[in-house]
Amino acid sequence: xxxxxxxQSCLEQGYLARYLAQQILPEIGKIGQDKxxxxxVLVVGCGGLAASALxxxxxxxxxxxxxxxxxxxxxxxxxxxxLFTEAxxxxxxxxxxxxxxxxxNQHVKINAITQKFNLANGLSLVNCHDLVxxxxxxxxxxxxxxxxxxxxxxxxVYASVLGWDGQAALLTLHNRHAPCYKCxxxxxxxxxxxxxxxxxxxxAVSTVGSHQAGLALQYLLGYLHNANCLWVFDLWxxxxxxxxxxxxxxCKFHSDKLENLPFCSYEELRLWxxxxxxxxxxxxEWDIGHxxxxxxxxxxxxxxxxxxxxxxxxxxxxxxxxxxxxxxxENLRNLGYRAFVLDGGYQAYAHLAVRKLD
Ligand SMILES: [Zn+2]
Numbered sequence: 001x002x003x004x005x006x007x008q009s010c011l012e013q014g015y016l017a018r019y020l021a022q023q024i025l026p027e028i029g030k031i032g033q034d035k036x037x038x039x040x041v042l043v044v045g046c047g048g049l050a051a052s053a054l055x056x057x058x059x060x061x062x063x064x065x066x067x068x069x070x071x072x073x074x075x076x077x078x079x080x081x082x083l084f085t086e087a088x089x090x091x092x093x094x095x096x097x098x099x100x101x102x103x104x105n106q107h108v109k110i111n112a113i114t115q116k117f118n119l120a121n122g123l124s125l126v127n128c129h130d131l132v133x134x135x136x137x138x139x140x141x142x143x144x145x146x147x148x149x150x151x152x153x154x155x156x157v158y159a160s161v162l163g164w165d166g167q168a169a170l171l172t173l174h175n176r177h178a179p180c181y182k183c184x185x186x187x188x189x190x191x192x193x194x195x196x197x198x199x200x201x202x203x204a205v206s207t208v209g210s211h212q213a214g215l216a217l218q219y220l221l222g223y224l225h226n227a228n229c230l231w232v233f234d235l236w237x238x239x240x241x242x243x244x245x246x247x248x249x250x251c252k253f254h255s256d257k258l259e260n261l262p263f264c265s266y267e268e269l270r271l272w273x274x275x276x277x278x279x280x281x282x283x284x285e286w287d288i289g290h291x292x293x294x295x296x297x298x299x300x301x302x303x304x305x306x307x308x309x310x311x312x313x314x315x316x317x318x319x320x321x322x323x324x325x326x327x328x329x330e331n332l333r334n335l336g337y338r339a340f341v342l343d344g345g346y347q348a349y350a351h352l353a354v355r356k357l358d
Contacts, residue, residue: 015107019061032221033061037107039220040064042129044117044145045136046093047071048080048195048202049159052209053133053216055083058101058108060217065101066129068113068121069094080195080202117141119300122148123324124282131219132156133212137195146181147303149173151327155219155227159212162194164201164236166208169245170215172227179228183248204235262329263343264316266291266352275314280328281346289353291318291346299328311336318342 016023023033039062043050046069057065073081073088073096081093088096094112101110115121117136126132126148134145134156142158149156150173158181159168172178211231218226230243269275277294279286286296297308309315315337317325325341332339346353 018105018107022060027223028221035222036061036217036220037063039131040066040129041131041133041216041220042066042068042125043133043135044141045069045134046083046097047077047135047137048082048200048205049161049209049212050097050133050135051081051083052206053135053159053212054097054101055104056210056213057133057216058105058110060213061105061107062217062220063107064109064111066111066113066125067094067097068115068117068125069097070114070116076196080200080205082202082206117144119144119147119303120298123151123299123327126154127152127324129154131216133216134158135209135212137161142181142185144300146171147300150180151299151331153327157212157215157219159208161200161205161208163199164204164234166204166211166233166235167230168208168211168215168233169230170219170224170227171245172219172224177247179245179247180251183251184230184245201235204233207233207235263341265343266349269316269342272314275316276309277316277318277342279346280317280319280324285320285346289346289350289355291349291352292354294318299324302328302332305332305335305337309337311338313338315339316342318345321345321347 019033022028023030041057041062041064043054043065046067050067054065054067069092071093073084073091073093075089078084078086083097083100092114094114098110098112101108122144132145132149132154134142136142137160145156149171153174155170155172155174157168157170160166171180173180215226228245230245232241232243269277277291279290279294279296280299283296290296315332317328317339319325322341322343322345325345329339329341
């Protein structure tokens, strides 16, 4: 027979005991702990930076973590990717990290996606999380994160490590006055050197990953005093420096003059002489059904929009409802394009759609 109920359940008592040491910090408390538990963080890349960042976010009780990585564990990763053991070699990094972290804290929901983060899958993923952690080692991934976060106005924590050196920054892109990655990093850093070819110290990676976790937790708790600063670490000299970042006025990801977005209906479109109707939903959704005269594009293709469209063309964008299309149209308008949101999106006009015949 169970013991009589004496107040808090065992689960609640376990919850309190687990987080007591951080909850008694005046900057956290019960309210802060609840904020962490209600937070969703997307982690791009599950290598060395993620090993320490994820370990501390999981230990701190961040409610939901989504890990995305298409890479597999190699023996040469183990000097710095300390989430993995020799038994994980050959396994997908996101799946292996999920397995390890799930054993660490039952209160945290962990999702693993075995894909490479890119512009095609990135926008919708970023849009449904509160914060993104860049634990990738590729310049192209950082550009994709910056683009998706600029478009969806989500904050992200940038980081990179090479040799004994590392950098980290919390970029609060939900604030229109905040700098983005391209504001200070106009071209590829380090001449695209990488850890495999140029070497890296595990302790340097861990230091920067821990710093990322600290910046992430501060943001999730509502503290922004360390936002939009570049932290530079030199583990050889054992030095750490902080530089204030600012928005570059000609960075194409920003505009101070955001207009009210123009909407149009499908009926109105038929009265226009010329327009290009662009469907930015997923390929699967397009295959099931799409509007007549529409072209399917990945939202990511719009990053190189000048290759495909002229600023004199009327571009009408739709997604499922209006969420992503508004972000894309706002971005296109900042770039000087005549862009419009199809009001109500695909769902408003699904009855008119061209459908796949099964
Ligand atoms: Zn910028």
